[in-house]
Amino acid sequence: MSQTIEPTSSDTIQQLNEDEVQAVDRLRQAHSDLKSQLGRVIVGQKETIDLLLISLFARRHALLMGVPGLAKTLLVSKLAETMCLDFSRIQFTPDLMPMDITGTDILQDGGDGKREFHFVKGPVFANIILADEINRAPPKTQAAMLEAMQEQRITVVGKTFELPSPFMVLATQNPVEQEGTYPLPEAQLDRFMTLIELDYPSEQEEIQIARSTTGNTIPTLDQVINAEQILAHQQLVRRIPVPDHIYVEAAKLVRRTRPQKGDAPDWMLPLVSWGAGPRAVQDLILGAKSRAALEGSYMVRSEDVLAVAKAVLSHRIVTTFAAQAEGMRAGDIIERLISEL
Template sequence: MNQPYPPLPADDLQLLQQAGDTYARLKDEIGKVIVGQDDIVTALLAAIFAEGHALLVGVPGLAKTLLVKTLAEVLAWDFNRIQFTPDMMPADIIGMELLQEQADGKRGMNFVPGPIFANIILADEINRTPPKTQSALLEAMQERQVTSMGHRHVLEPPFVVVATQNPIEQEGTYPLPEAQLDRFMLSLYLDYPDVEQEEQIVMETTAGPRTAASPMPTGGFITKDQFIAMQALVRRLPASQHIVSYAVALARATRPNSAAASEVAQQYVEWGAGPRAGQHMVLIGKALALMHGQPAVTAEHIRQAAPHVLRHRILPNFQAAGEGITAGDIVERIVSEISEPSYA
């Protein structure tokens, strides 16, 4: 059997408890504005605790923008919304060098930061802008810095990009390249609310004056530095070899030409997930453990993370499209078929 994990230091145990309390408070505050979508909120918070970026996919009217704005308000982080359009240029995102008069009266080049310089970025309808502009966002997401006229400018932590796209509109869009999709730790597919939730939404939004959402507590219960410390603790939480093997097995099962390919991948997948999928499953698993005050990641955490991590990293083939089988369907079957590696 695997040896038990060594106990966490006392400071880490205290921080772990604080992280669990913070997660519960965040969920409660977000729930005052967002009706339902509990699984989406949990997964999005896990991505943020794991220092990752998320892609929200859903038809109009499912509160994608409201969710991200509410999250920024609750955390009291700097927030910018970037509405992507076909005529947008990289400088519209990262900023530009401008010739300006200096204090000594001489003229010089000064960098004017763009909207990417914030803690939470809402990249709204990201697939409506050309690849050249998408690539500027890609550097910021991956390197956490931007380059303008050969000069690098660091993006201060915490830094999170939450992008949205509409799955039903294809005209006038630029599909995200695989390299950029892989930079998103999670893809979260929002569904319609159930009847009780929809009735609650209609009731709450049609009673009284038409105003913005009720004021939310901003700051007060966690600072940026405290949250950054919790993000660092995520990586310090232990994950045993069998947990890592389980995540890797799930990723390898999606690759149709791999010896470890599952039957459904061989039949319906054009290409599968790369090594980053295993990394992100373990990180999200650790974040979920942290959020629930647990000192180590478990197989259940990996199972919970897998659909959100894998879905946007596999490409269904023509046969899958012809039979109406989606990437989500394929991932669901793979997760159900791959057994957790033995603890022995």
């Protein structure tokens, strides 16, 4: 017997069957368990954790932006620990080469007197990759990382190697020091589903951080979910029903970020020089599907789209010099667009 969900009068959507409904319930419980485990070592950052999980189960990548000391590395490593996944951290530096990420062929003795080339895998062969300060590496190295993100495979000396599944890249950028860096072009930023901005903790959270990190070692977290279950949940997220009017709302919101097409409000015209592209609509829908499933909803709602809109859109618009002079950030513009809906 299928779960009955009444669509609106203007929408015709595919319903989830009973097995899929039960799978959504299991994902909601896993979401709760993951947050509970991460809360043992990560103080605050609840929205950050939610957005990371939304990106993961949507089978997408995320860009973390925050000043040093906000536990970005700890959060990502503990996320992998709770999921029984392989974790790899790559520190991007100006002298980092593509082969330092992907791996390379080395000459070894074959045992029969002949020497043969053998491929030695690089750190990209893991389930969760922390690309730390990705803007500090030159464009050629960034391109190697972005190829792996897009294709989930790499090519070395004409040979193609598949990367493990699930596969997720979490890249960080330090907003404080920009001298000597190689900022990601807008076309490459577009490959990240979400931009997750980490802010300073509150006073009480900072006190709790000091108490919990200056004593004994950090506790080992329980494994809540494994790779096979994650892959099943990622497929489930793709099957979450989306009413027709949600597609319309998502498309209209993205189109309002484009001043060159006449869909943007008048107040935004001097603030934005370029808006989000079609991939933003795809990621809005995928993010909304993932959030709905994690929250235990059997279909996507308008609040799911709005909840992920800022993280999905803020790195996809290019602000003008006038906006920067006024201290207006891309996230502020997206928040105002959302408030006017």
